[in-house]
Amino acid sequence: MDRSGRYSLSLPGRFNSLNQRLIVWFLLTALAPLALSSWLNSRSTYQLMERELHDCQQEIARLVGQQMHEFVENVTLNLHQVGYIAFQASQTLDSWLPDFVASGQFFRLLRIIGVDGQEVARVSAAGLADTRYLQDVSAEEIYFRPLRGETYFSTVRMNDGQPRIDIAVPITENSTLLGIIAAQITLERPWQVVTAIQLGANGQAYLLDRRGNLITYRGLIPTTIAPSFAPLPPVREIIAGAAESQVYIYDDHLGNEVLGSAVLVANTDWILVIERPAAEAYDALWQARNNELLVALLMLGLVLVLAWLLARQITHPLETRRAAARRIESGDLASSIPVRGADEIADVAQAFNAMALRLDMRIREINEKNAALRLATIRTEEAMRLKDEFLAVMSHELRTPLNAILGYTGIMLMETALPEKEQQMIERIEANGERLLALITEMLDLSRIEAQRWHIVPAPLLLRAVIGRLYNELAALAQEKKLDFTVSIAEDVPQTVYLDEDALTKILGNLLINAFKFTDFGAVQLEVQAQQQQVLFFVRDTGRGIPIHLQEVIFERFRQADSSSTRAHGGLGLGLSIVRHLCSAMRGSVRVESVVGQGSTFVVTLPLNLLALVETV
Amino acid sequence: MTSESQETVFSGWSVLVIDDEPDSLRIAELLLKRYGAQVLTALNGHEGLLAAQIHLPQLIIADLSMPGMDGWQMLAALQQDTRLRTIPVVALTAHAMHGDRERTLAAGFRSYLTKPLKPRTFLQDFLLVLQDIPELSTLLKGN
Numbered sequence: 001m002d003r004s005g006r007y008s009l010s011l012p013g014r015f016n017s018l019n020q021r022l023i024v025w026f027l028l029t030a031l032a033p034l035a036l037s038s039w040l041n042s043r044s045t046y047q048l049m050e051r052e053l054h055d056c057q058q059e060i061a062r063l064v065g066q067q068m069h070e071f072v073e074n075v076t077l078n079l080h081q082v083g084y085i086a087f088q089a090s091q092t093l094d095s096w097l098p099d100f101v102a103s104g105q106f107f108r109l110l111r112i113i114g115v116d117g118q119e120v121a122r123v124s125a126a127g128l129a130d131t132r133y134l135q136d137v138s139a140e141e142i143y144f145r146p147l148r149g150e151t152y153f154s155t156v157r158m159n160d161g162q163p164r165i166d167i168a169v170p171i172t173e174n175s176t177l178l179g180i181i182a183a184q185i186t187l188e189r190p191w192q193v194v195t196a197i198q199l200g201a202n203g204q205a206y207l208l209d210r211r212g213n214l215i216t217y218r219g220l221i222p223t224t225i226a227p228s229f230a231p232l233p234p235v236r237e238i239i240a241g242a243a244e245s246q247v248y249i250y251d252d253h254l255g256n257e258v259l260g261s262a263v264l265v266a267n268t269d270w271i272l273v274i275e276r277p278a279a280e281a282y283d284a285l286w287q288a289r290n291n292e293l294l295v296a297l298l299m300l301g302l303v304l305v306l307a308w309l310l311a312r313q314i315t316h317p318l319e320t321r322r323a324a325a326r327r328i329e330s331g332d333l334a335s336s337i338p339v340r341g342a343d344e345i346a347d348v349a350q351a352f353n354a355m356a357l358r359l360d361m362r363i364r365e366i367n368e369k370n371a372a373l374r375l376a377t378i379r380t381e382e383a384m385r386l387k388d389e390f391l392a393v394m395s396h397e398l399r400t401p402l403n404a405i406l407g408y409t410g411i412m413l414m415e416t417a418l419p420e421k422e423q424q425m426i427e428r429i430e431a432n433g434e435r436l437l438a439l440i441t442e443m444l445d446l447s448r449i450e451a452q453r454w455h456i457v458p459a460p461l462l463l464r465a466v467i468g469r470l471y472n473e474l475a476a477l478a479q480e481k482k483l484d485f486t487v488s489i490a491e492d493v494p495q496t497v498y499l500d501e502d503a504l505t506k507i508l509g510n511l512l513i514n515a516f517k518f519t520d521f522g523a524v525q526l527e528v529q530a531q532q533q534q535v536l537f538f539v540r541d542t543g544r545g546i547p548i549h550l551q552e553v554i555f556e557r558f559r560q561a562d563s564s565s566t567r568a569h570g571g572l573g574l575g576l577s578i579v580r581h582l583c584s585a586m587r588g589s590v591r592v593e594s595v596v597g598q599g600s601t602f603v604v605t606l607p608l609n610l611l612a613l614v615e616t617v
Numbered sequence: 618m619t620s621e622s623q624e625t626v627f628s629g630w631s632v633l634v635i636d637d638e639p640d641s642l643r644i645a646e647l648l649l650k651r652y653g654a655q656v657l658t659a660l661n662g663h664e665g666l667l668a669a670q671i672h673l674p675q676l677i678i679a680d681l682s683m684p685g686m687d688g689w690q691m692l693a694a695l696q697q698d699t700r701l702r703t704i705p706v707v708a709l710t711a712h713a714m715h716g717d718r719e720r721t722l723a724a725g726f727r728s729y730l731t732k733p734l735k736p737r738t739f740l741q742d743f744l745l746v747l748q749d750i751p752e753l754s755t756l757l758k759g760n
Contacts, residue, residue, distance in 0.1 A: 396711075403733030404640035410736025411647050472745060476738040 019315045026307035034299060042292045049285050054247035057261050057281075061274045062244065064194065064205055065263035071190050072268050075183075076151055076169055078107075083171035083181030086112050086121075097123040108164065109184035115177050117143045146170040146180040153269055155209060163187040194272070203276030208235060208262075210269035229253070229273065234262035238271045249278050317345040325352055333360035388447075395444045399437065406433045442574040445506065449581045456500045456585045458610040463497045463535070464489060467528070470508055477516045484523035493530040498611035503582040507590075510575040511539040511602045519543035522599070530608065534588075537604040545596040554592070555580045579604075586610050626740070626757065628653035633674040635665035635691070636709060637683040641732065645678065645709075648739045662686025666694050669701050676753060677706045678730065681721070692725055705750045 082100065086093060093112070101107050102125040112120040117138025122129035137143045145152035146168045154166035168182035194205045208214055212230030229235050232252070234245035245262045252258045252275060259282075260275035317340070324337035333356050337349040409430040412418065418426070448454040471487050478485035508526065515524040522542025529536045546554060555576045576590075583590045588606035607613050632654045636642040639660070646656045657672055659665035661683050669677060677695070681688035688708060695701045708721040708729040721729050728749035730742060747754045 399733075400638060400640075404638075404644065407640070407644035407733060407736060411644065411651070414651070414736055472741065473738075476735070476741070480737075 018318070019311050022311035022314060023304075023307045026310055027303060030303040030307065031300065034296070034303070038292060038296050042289060045292075046285055046289060049288065050282075053259070053281055053285070054261075057247050057259060057274060057276070058244065058263075061205075061261050061263045061272060064274065065244075065265050065272045067193060068190055068207070068270060068272060069266040069268070071193070072265065072270075075167060075185060076267075079167060079169050079181055079183055080171065082107075082110065082183075083112070083169060083179070084173070086110075086181060087171050087173075087178040093121050093123070094128040097121070098125065098127045101125050107183045108186055111137075111182040113137060113143060113168075113180040113182060115147075115179055120179065142166060142168045142182050143180060146182075147177070151267070152182070153209075155213065202280055203274070205272060205274045207265075208271040208273060210239070210271070212239065212271070232260065232262075232273070234260050234273060235271055238262050238264050317349075321345070321349050321352060324349075328352070328356045328359070333357075333363065391444060391447050395440065398440050402433055402437055402440070406430060406437065409433065442578065445578050446574050449578060454503070454582070454585070456503055456582075456610075458498045458500055458586075458614060460496050460498055460611075461501050461504070462495060463493065463528070464495065466501060466505060467508070467526070470505060470512070471526075474509070474512050474516070477513070478524065481516060481520070483516065483519060483521075485525075486523065487526045487528075489528040490530060493528050493535060494608060497535055497606075498609040499586055499606060500582075500610070503586060504606070507579050507582050507604060508537060508539070510579050511537075511604070514575055515539055515541035515543065515600075515602075519599070533608050534605050535608050537606075539602040539604070540599065541601075542599040545598055546592060546594040546600050547596050548594075551592050551594060555590070587613055625653040630654040630676065630756070631657065631672065631674045633657045633659065633665060633668055633672065633677045634679075635659040635662065635677070635683070635688070636680040637661055638680075641680075641734075644736075645734055648734060648736060652740060652743075662688065662691035662694070665691055669695065669704065670698070673700065674704060675756070676750075677704055678709055679706055680709045680711075680732075681717075682711065689724060696725060705753060707746055707750075 086097065097110060101110055101123050108124065110121075110123040112122075114120050118136055119134035122134060142152055142154065147170065149170055152166070152168040163186070165185050165187055166182055167185055168180055170180055171178045190207070194207055206214060208229050212228045212232075212235055214229065230239060233248040233250050237245040243264050243266075247259060247261045249257060249259050252260070257278040258275040259278045260273060262271050262273045264270070265272055321337045324335060327335045336353045336356060339346050339349045339353070409426050412426050413423070413430065445454075467487055467489065471485070475485060512524065512526065519541040520543070523540075524542075525538070525540040527538040527540065529538070580590050583604060583606065586606050587610060588604065590602060590604045592600055592602050594600035627649065630653070632649050634642060634645045634649070634656060635658070636645065637660055642658050642660065646658055649656045657668050657674060659668050662679075663686050665677070665679060666686070668674075679688040679691055686694070692706055695704065695706065705727040706725070708726040709732055710717050710721065710729050711732045718729060728746040730746055735742070747757070
């Protein structure tokens with residue numbers, strides 16, 4: 001449940017990521033060229049439009065400049081004509097000049113200046129001024145500029161709420177200077193022309209003089225407090241000498257970002273500046289750009305939908321197959337994946353179905369085999385139980401008659417009245433009986449160990465009492481072979497140890513019986529020492545000894561140092577194997593030290609407290 | 618001890634041996650008789666109890682596992698009888714199983730002998746058993 005739960009969480013995630021990867025790749029494939037072409041297209045369109053915008057701006061400036069030029073030309077031409085007439089008929093000025101001024105459109109005040117710089121006449125719409133008011137202007141620009149043949153333009157000043165300017169021209173006849181005529185001209189007309197110019201919603205035009213001071217402006221600004229416009233980039237360009245400036249984007253004197261250009265009005269010192277707010281000028285461009293962006297976004301959406309559909313086209317069949325695969329995984333092997341079409345995915349589905357079929361078959365096979373195995377196991381266990389039971393019964397049943405035989409023969413042998421021949425035969429019966437008993441005992445011990453039926457149960461033991469009993473049991477054997485049998489227990493060995501008595505008795509018994517078996521002269525000694533948390537038993541004999549190369553082998557099953565000795569000494573050679581088994585079962589060990597011809601020492605090391613050791617594990 | 622004195626070491630003793638295996642019983646009887654004891658035998662707990670009531674032996678040696686009334690039950694029955702309660706009972710155990718020794722002593726057996734009885738070491742073994750029963754060891758010849 002847990003397992004399938006984990007899978008059902010991770011699998012869709014993986015499919016989703018495939019879906020996502022596909023969508024991403026499709027998008028990249030479609031969008032990369034789209035984005036590139038849109039960008040290039042948009043960029044060139046923008047540049048084109050911008051250039052057109054600038055051209056248009058300059059064209060307007062140029063046209064207005066032209067217009068201004070024509071106006072000035074017209075004015076100067078008129079002034080020349082009037083001046084010429086005035087100098088030709090200087091005696092009758094008062095008869096017509098005031099009328100001319102009054103009827104004129106531009107001239108507010110006419111001053112006729114002689115070659116010496118003395119005002120000859122001053123005429124306004126009201127008439128000829130009294131000669132008392134005539135001035136000497138020989139030190140003024142209005143005099144010496146025309147004297148050099150130039151047309152003089154004064155700075156613009158406000159008069160009666162209108163921008164006015166003085167223009168002075170030299171009047172010549174046959175290269176002879178007759179005098180100078182100066183006129184105060186209202187700039188109402190060019191002012192109207194210029195201020196009427198509107199570029200877009202908020203565009204404007206204004207005139208500056210050569211120094212960058214304002215001549216006309218839509219909002220009437222007194223020239224005295226108007227800022228200098230000289231630093232503006234297009235104005236600077238004109239002041240530097242150009243007739244026509246580039247189009248610039250800059251902040252105007254109010255701090256608004258504007259698109260501006262300027263032209264020098266021909267034959268004058270006037271600079272015409274045309275400005276329009278940059279935001280407004282570029283509005284169309286940005287509009288166009290936004291439109292393109294919108295189109296691009298729409299296309300992105302379209303591509304996204306298409307990519308999603310395409311990805312789904314691929315992953316959807318996978319997903320339905322995955323669902324079926326999941327059913328198979330959860331054990332429903334009979335369910336198969338629908339196969340549609342003949343594409344690769346259909347192949348995958350077919351492969352899946354085949355696999356599920358195979359799995360189903362294999363699982364059935366395994367289940368059958370498992371059932372058979374279970375049956376076999378039950379039978380085996382039953383057989384093992386029967387074997388153990390059999391061995392237990394046999395142990396008793398074999399030993400009972402054998403014990404009877406040995407009992408009776410023993411009693412017979414104690415009688416001294418037997419003839420020698422019979423005595424010998426009965427001794428053989430007893431010896432063979434003992435051998436048989438040893439065989440049966442070893443076999444049963446080993447089968448108990450093999451079947452793991454020898455349960456080690458540590459319990460408190462009075463070690464000296466256990467060894468005393470063992471000594472009593474074996475003393476007779478020593479007596480028989482006339483061997484010296486001693487036991488010594490070190491004082492520091494505790495009174496109570498915690499071991500399995502049955503196993504300990506078996507270990508020491510087997511070692512001692514072996515010692516007696518293989519020792520013909522001398523002594524057998526059991527020595528007990530305590531060392532840290534261990535008790536050490538040394539079983540020493542003065543027997544024939546065990547060669548080094550056999551010292552390990554003797555602990556293996558059915559092995560004795562001398563194969564031929566099996567027959568002579570009885571037993572199956574299982575004694576030491578059993579000793580080793582029992583030692584390790586009690587967390588101890590057994591080893592042998594021996595010199596051939598001098599004897600052997602078996603050393604058994606066991607924990608003093610097996611109970612504590614078992615409990616802590 | 619000389620061989621002759623050995624043969625009369627238990628003379629005058631009456632010992633009741635109870636065992637369901639006839640051969641085992643017979644061997645015990647032969648060995649005890651060999652050392653001079655007067656031997657009574659019984660093949661199960663009931664017979665043993667009856668024999669004890671009739672003959673009032675000085676010592677009872679009883680096998681533990683027997684059909685019918687086993688050694689444990691017989692001991693319990695003996696302890697119910699005020700006349701028999703004082704007779705020491707020695708257990709005859711087939712093989713020293715875990716805790717058998719402790720259990721026999723705890724149940725009221727005075728000592729135990731391990732089966733099979735070995736003729737060669739019987740006297741020694743039996744004398745050891747008698748060390749656990751001081752009131753009998755004073756009866757030994759030569760003490």
